[in-house]
Amino acid sequence: MSVNALAEAVRQGKEVLSGRTAVTASVAVTTNFATIDAVVVTRGTATAPGVGASMYTYGVVANVVTIYAWKVTASGDATLIAATVATNVDYIIVGRRA
Secondary structure, X not given: OOHHHHHHHHHOOOEEEEEEXXXXXXEEXXXXXXXXXXXXXXXOXXXXXXXXXXXXXXXXXOOEEEEEEEEEEEOOEEEEEEOOOOEEEEEEEEEEOO
């Protein structure tokens, strides 16, 4: 999501919630939004992930965004499994209050 897209969302009356949280397998972020229009999740560190969490996905149910962290099973086995060590993630959630 670009800065221009964020500015346009605010111009349309939407609000932006951002933050950092630690996630192992999953973590729920509760918002005060009635609707959630966009979510961006990124790894919050500058080091290479190695066999640690390297992919992040999310799901939205009502006003809660659940962030999932995935890692490869092992070196040489790229099958994704839930991460087993906490990693910092940064998130941006765009939504609208009721």
